[in-house]
Amino acid sequence: xxxxxxxxxxxxxxxxxxxxxxxxxxxxxxxxxxxxxxxxxxxxxxxxxxxxxxxxxxxxxxxxxxxxxxxxxxxxxxxxxxxxxxxxxxxxxxxxxxxxxxxxxxxxxxxxxxxxxxxxxxxxxxxxxxxxxxxxxxxxxxxxxxxxxxxxxxxxxxxxxxxxxxxxxxxxxxxxxxxxxxxxxxxxxxxxxxxxxxxxxxxxxxxxxxxxxxxxxxxxxxxxxxxxxxxxxxxxxxxxxxxxxxxxxxxxxxxxxxxxxxxxxxxxxxxxx
DNA sequence: CGGTGGCTGGGG
DNA sequence: CCCCAGCCACCG
Numbered sequence: 001x002x003x004x005x006x007x008x009x010x011x012x013x014x015x016x017x018x019x020x021x022x023x024x025x026x027x028x029x030x031x032x033x034x035x036x037x038x039x040x041x042x043x044x045x046x047x048x049x050x051x052x053x054x055x056x057x058x059x060x061x062x063x064x065x066x067x068x069x070x071x072x073x074x075x076x077x078x079x080x081x082x083x084x085x086x087x088x089x090x091x092x093x094x095x096x097x098x099x100x101x102x103x104x105x106x107x108x109x110x111x112x113x114x115x116x117x118x119x120x121x122x123x124x125x126x127x128x129x130x131x132x133x134x135x136x137x138x139x140x141x142x143x144x145x146x147x148x149x150x151x152x153x154x155x156x157x158x159x160x161x162x163x164x165x166x167x168x169x170x171x172x173x174x175x176x177x178x179x180x181x182x183x184x185x186x187x188x189x190x191x192x193x194x195x196x197x198x199x200x201x202x203x204x205x206x207x208x209x210x211x212x213x214x215x216x217x218x219x220x221x222x223x224x225x226x227x228x229x230x231x232x233x234x235x236x237x238x239x240x241x242x243x244x245x246x247x248x249x250x251x252x253x254x255x256x257x258x259x260x261x262x263x264x265x266x267x268x269x270x271x272x273x
Numbered sequence: 274c275g276g277t278g279g280c281t282g283g284g285g
Numbered sequence: 286c287c288c289c290a291g292c293c294a295c296c297g
Contacts, residue, residue: 146292159290
């Protein structure tokens with residue numbers, strides 16, 4: 001029995017590392033996706049938002065970040081790999097109306113730091129390859145309209161969850177983290193801005209850490225149209241629910257039924273004792 | 274394009 | 286209290 005268990009752990013580890021650096025347990029959908037240095041993305045051309053992104057981030061990637069206030073780093077960029085992406089113009093003047101939609105990162109800025117190519121120099125110190133990781137994070141294809149004051153900005157659920165990963169998991173616990181994040185659309189158009197950029201009515205995020213070589217999964221489902229802030233714990237769901245709502249298939253390379261059915265509640269409680 | 278300021282809310 | 290983070294806006 002013990003042999004079987006250790007074999008399962010070995011298989012698990014190798015599959016998690018081999019499939020893709022960024023997509024834990026394998027690519028969650030068929031169809032094209034684009035591989036970047038800091039993340040991978042499947043773009044949703046119909047809605048002009050990401051369908052999903054996946055990223056593997058180490059504590060060092062969240063440190064020594066290039067200063068986003070400096071235009072070179074903080075400016076939004078067009079993604080030459082995508083034809084019909086949203087533009088900055090689509091998002092303009094949103095703050096002057098009730099709509100208040102900001103360009104919300106799906107793969108966040110704070111994962112773009114560190115010395116990804118291990119040449120001893122970071123982007124901020126002048127490394128060109130690491131700079132590319134920062135530029136890619138700022139691609140418009142990585143953005144979706146997110147209500148700033150209710151969701152994306154301080155106090156918002158998206159902001160709180162990003163802060164949890166950055167401040168708690170990465171900086172405090174110094175764990176490696178894998179994340180899937182994406183937009184969820186329903187049968188009707190919820191809202192749109194600019195030239196046909198659809199505002200996602202829902203978002204999801206799945207966060208994976210490893211504890212003694214076993215995955216610890218936290219899956220979140222967020223309705224976008226909320227008029228006040230809340231606690232992220234109240235939006236924990238099972239991975240199965242995310243799969244049902246998105247049509248995605250997470251962890252396809254991991255042959256462990258239990259993994260997908262594991263309660264995220266249990267993981268949350270174990271994580272915070 | 275750099276720098277600065279504003280908004281808002283959480284944390285030391 | 287100030288600083289920080291995610292955004293926007295403005296000015297030179």
